[in-house]
Amino acid sequence: MIEFQETTSGSPIPSxxxxxxxxxxxxxxxxxxxxxx
Known part of the structure; x- marks a missing residue:
């Protein structure tokens, strides 16, 4: 499973x-x- 994290831009991308x-x-x-x- 890929965990999604919030970036500084607010867009969730794979860790x-x-x-x-x-x-x-x-x-x-x-x-x-x-x-x-």
Missing amino acids: NTRRAKSINPQDEYMLIKLLLT
């Missing part, structure tokens, strides 16, 4: 994605869009 510090906000936004579709 494992959040741990990838090399990710930038735009890629993070795209991942969120992919998760919601």
